[in-house]
Amino acid sequence: MRRALLIPLILLAAFGCKKLGNPLNPDTNQPLGTGAGNLPTVAQVEPAYRDELMDDQPGDTGIQATVVVTFSDYMDPDSVVKSAKVTNTSTGQVVTGLTISYDADARKLYIRHSAWAANSAYLLALSSSLAKNRWGTPLDGNQNGKADGSPYDDALTTFYTAGSSAGACVPTWPPAIEELDPDTIRMADTLVAIAVWFTSEMDTTTLVLSNFRLVRDDGAPVTLTRFSVSPYYVTFMPAAGLSFGHRYTFTILESTVKGKAPANAPAYLLNLDTDNDGPEAAEASLTSYFLCDTVAPPEVEASEISDGVEFDFTKVMDPATLTPANIRVFDSTGYVPGSLVVTNDAPGNLTRVYYYFSRPSDGNLRAFVSRATKARSGAQLDGSFNGIGGEPWDDFWGWP
Amino acid sequence: MRYMVLFVALCGLAVAYVPSSFRSQSTAGLWTDDYDLLFEPARIPLIKGDRVYTALSNFVSGEEEQFGTSTDNFYLLGGSTSLLAPFYPGLLFDRYASKNPLSTGLVNGAGDSLFGEGRVVYTQLQDLDSNGTYDYKREDITSAQAWDEHETTDAYVGVGFKAGALRLGAAFAPSCYSSQSTDPSRNFTYDRRDSSLVDGMLTYRETDTFTGFDRSRLTENNIIVNGWYDFSAVRLGLLGSFAPLANDERHDYRGWSNIDRSPANPSIIDFSREQMLDTSDIPYAGNRMGGMASVFYVPKPEIESRFYLRAYTQSLTVGADGGGLEADQIDSVCHPGTANGYDTTLHTYRGRETRQGVAVSTKQLFTVTPRFRLGLGLGFATDAWHDSLEDSTAQRSYYAFDNGDSISGHEDFQSTTTFAEEWLTRTTGTDRVLTAPVGIEFKILEPVALRLGASPTMTWRDETTVEELTASSPRVTHTVYGDSTFSDQLGGAQQNPGQSETRRSADYTTEFTYGIGYSPIDNLQVDLMGFSRLTDLRHWRLSITFKF
Numbered sequence: 001m002r003r004a005l006l007i008p009l010i011l012l013a014a015f016g017c018k019k020l021g022n023p024l025n026p027d028t029n030q031p032l033g034t035g036a037g038n039l040p041t042v043a044q045v046e047p048a049y050r051d052e053l054m055d056d057q058p059g060d061t062g063i064q065a066t067v068v069v070t071f072s073d074y075m076d077p078d079s080v081v082k083s084a085k086v087t088n089t090s091t092g093q094v095v096t097g098l099t100i101s102y103d104a105d106a107r108k109l110y111i112r113h114s115a116w117a118a119n120s121a122y123l124l125a126l127s128s129s130l131a132k133n134r135w136g137t138p139l140d141g142n143q144n145g146k147a148d149g150s151p152y153d154d155a156l157t158t159f160y161t162a163g164s165s166a167g168a169c170v171p172t173w174p175p176a177i178e179e180l181d182p183d184t185i186r187m188a189d190t191l192v193a194i195a196v197w198f199t200s201e202m203d204t205t206t207l208v209l210s211n212f213r214l215v216r217d218d219g220a221p222v223t224l225t226r227f228s229v230s231p232y233y234v235t236f237m238p239a240a241g242l243s244f245g246h247r248y249t250f251t252i253l254e255s256t257v258k259g260k261a262p263a264n265a266p267a268y269l270l271n272l273d274t275d276n277d278g279p280e281a282a283e284a285s286l287t288s289y290f291l292c293d294t295v296a297p298p299e300v301e302a303s304e305i306s307d308g309v310e311f312d313f314t315k316v317m318d319p320a321t322l323t324p325a326n327i328r329v330f331d332s333t334g335y336v337p338g339s340l341v342v343t344n345d346a347p348g349n350l351t352r353v354y355y356y357f358s359r360p361s362d363g364n365l366r367a368f369v370s371r372a373t374k375a376r377s378g379a380q381l382d383g384s385f386n387g388i389g390g391e392p393w394d395d396f397w398g399w400p
Numbered sequence: 401m402r403y404m405v406l407f408v409a410l411c412g413l414a415v416a417y418v419p420s421s422f423r424s425q426s427t428a429g430l431w432t433d434d435y436d437l438l439f440e441p442a443r444i445p446l447i448k449g450d451r452v453y454t455a456l457s458n459f460v461s462g463e464e465e466q467f468g469t470s471t472d473n474f475y476l477l478g479g480s481t482s483l484l485a486p487f488y489p490g491l492l493f494d495r496y497a498s499k500n501p502l503s504t505g506l507v508n509g510a511g512d513s514l515f516g517e518g519r520v521v522y523t524q525l526q527d528l529d530s531n532g533t534y535d536y537k538r539e540d541i542t543s544a545q546a547w548d549e550h551e552t553t554d555a556y557v558g559v560g561f562k563a564g565a566l567r568l569g570a571a572f573a574p575s576c577y578s579s580q581s582t583d584p585s586r587n588f589t590y591d592r593r594d595s596s597l598v599d600g601m602l603t604y605r606e607t608d609t610f611t612g613f614d615r616s617r618l619t620e621n622n623i624i625v626n627g628w629y630d631f632s633a634v635r636l637g638l639l640g641s642f643a644p645l646a647n648d649e650r651h652d653y654r655g656w657s658n659i660d661r662s663p664a665n666p667s668i669i670d671f672s673r674e675q676m677l678d679t680s681d682i683p684y685a686g687n688r689m690g691g692m693a694s695v696f697y698v699p700k701p702e703i704e705s706r707f708y709l710r711a712y713t714q715s716l717t718v719g720a721d722g723g724g725l726e727a728d729q730i731d732s733v734c735h736p737g738t739a740n741g742y743d744t745t746l747h748t749y750r751g752r753e754t755r756q757g758v759a760v761s762t763k764q765l766f767t768v769t770p771r772f773r774l775g776l777g778l779g780f781a782t783d784a785w786h787d788s789l790e791d792s793t794a795q796r797s798y799y800a801f802d803n804g805d806s807i808s809g810h811e812d813f814q815s816t817t818t819f820a821e822e823w824l825t826r827t828t829g830t831d832r833v834l835t836a837p838v839g840i841e842f843k844i845l846e847p848v849a850l851r852l853g854a855s856p857t858m859t860w861r862d863e864t865t866v867e868e869l870t871a872s873s874p875r876v877t878h879t880v881y882g883d884s885t886f887s888d889q890l891g892g893a894q895q896n897p898g899q900s901e902t903r904r905s906a907d908y909t910t911e912f913t914y915g916i917g918y919s920p921i922d923n924l925q926v927d928l929m930g931f932s933r934l935t936d937l938r939h940w941r942l943s944i945t946f947k948f
Contacts, residue, residue, distance in 0.1 A: 145885030334661035335670035337603045358596035359603035
């Protein structure tokens, strides 16, 4: 077919690290295509989520209306028609007498009833164990890119009819953590309040001490007291002051923390979604940590100088860690070898490293400092500027 | 089909000597000479005396212009003898070989191209900090090769035996043609070394090597047996031939590239490595069998009727190892992360080429007067061929990227692409050729003979080529991300694509030929063609035969 030459190969290698430029590399920015392997999803619903189902024949008695579901992929008509189930969550009754059809070309499912009950909220569920695309791949109702199985991957939407409101609709998404504080930062407060905010209403009877845990990095448990609680948040405090220089891990036991929802909401949607990617059969316990310390880790900035790059640290650094392996500069060609000159020229007599190039640089520079570098105090570099050094993402990458 | 065309073209090159004398060429093939008898071994005994053919005989192509510029550059030597009667051996041998340097694409300091095997060293010193001393050196060493090689060897060894009215003969005619090209864009080395004169260390090193060849080889070994029996007015002849055939088209290219951006410090790993392989081998092998029955009827010395029936069948099959592989592999350190991958495309060829033909023809030769000879002919030939070639292609690509943060995330991924298809190309055709040649030889004055010939030919050709996709698997890219999500991309699919073409043609052509035969002494025969512009000797085509 073709005889590749070395020059194109070399170019290929040059672009090998640019994910979108390599011919061997699929364009990961492309939306998921259609096909055998992709998990199909629901792309659009009418009426919209928690919107009113309008009567399309107002001159006739009752509410005549059609719910339209559009899929991302070409579905198996028989399976998708059988997968649809509508529940009147105001009464708890499954709606019967539906006329359900699927337009294969338009990828639309039509669910029509000639007499929707007024003053009601409805839950439409498409079972992922039944709905499949033309190649047999099951529906990814929670759109997390994984096949979680039914009911977790069932596609859900709610709507209501005249006389009811959006507030009457049951949730279709499990509660999740909206914010956790402190989360992966350094705190100098030994009696820090640990607050958890939730995305939806929680069962406050589950927001109890036994479902939350704080442990010091040496394994010692920390006794907490519940400071405040509401349906949307809970706050804890250490019973005694925390110790400086330690990392504390906060854990939420997912299996016992539950949400609260109106009657007739699917029970599995009450489980806390700790990783915020939709309901799953097993959610991992959420863990977060913070550092209790008054000593800030070293940080660094890089700036270009003549024939080199200057690295300014915020601490006096351990010179043994300032090695060519830990401090590097790259250009469009790649690694730029250089010689390091370690000084205390930074403001405040802090460490400054001059990196003089051993070859001419070409193109934009990129500076790297490994998280393995340490201050004289032993604190590792904080490349992410969150106050904690030495984390996996704390390598510093900067554009001088 | 293209391989068949190539094969036929190579056949033409392989059989370097023309099995037709100047007398035959200039009388539309009707009046033959001693040289024509050589190729029917049982007729070698009919050659009276001895013959010597040399480079002056112009029997390589018959197109050499001794006073002009057209030359075949072959060495040719042959002849026949009756000294060993009743055995009459004949021999013909030619050979051509060349190896020529081509431009490597490299130039010397004066800007002139380097041919054959070239090497260029380029060194640049730089004063990066403008302090008046050099502190950086870049050295590029490039070498490349470019050659074009051809070799052709043909031989014909025949012997006839005469015992009364019976004549028997056998011959062996091997031919071998080969060529090889050395492309400088695929036969080179490149070595780049950058170094800091201040630190005394290498700062960048790149080594590229690419080597390979493109080679074709065609061999044919024709074995001929022949017998004649002479009745009083009738002569009967039978000829059989068998020729093993082989044709191999092959190329093999391999390349490596290695870039080390930290050659002086092994603790810092920053490299790009590539490997490339491109091979293809399409070996055809088979044989050709043929036969000819001849009847010569001579009712009077001045009248001779010749009748021929010819038939042949030829079959060539692609060998079991016919196929090709194109493979690229990369391994690279990114900033941050690592990337590696490969791309392979495997071709498998299966095919067969068959060809059969039968021909009937007659020559009516009249010696009207001792100075004037007239020949009339009529012939009909039909050929049929059926070629098929199946090309199965299977492609598989893999690419992986890890951003190096030790955490499996959506940025990390492994992607695999597969694709396969199989195309079948079939060509069937027939040729029907009707010829009615006429040729005369007129002795203007002894010993000069003027020859004229005309060969009206009517050719009807019918050929159908069909290309169809017999199997396919669409391009599928499956990508798994570090967070355990995945995606699939499905390429377009084809359903029963293909095309067919049928060409029917009818051609009426007439080729006119002319020549002069001149025998100044008993030991020398001079034949001349291409003298339409009498005063312009550059286009004259001479053939000189020594007789003893």
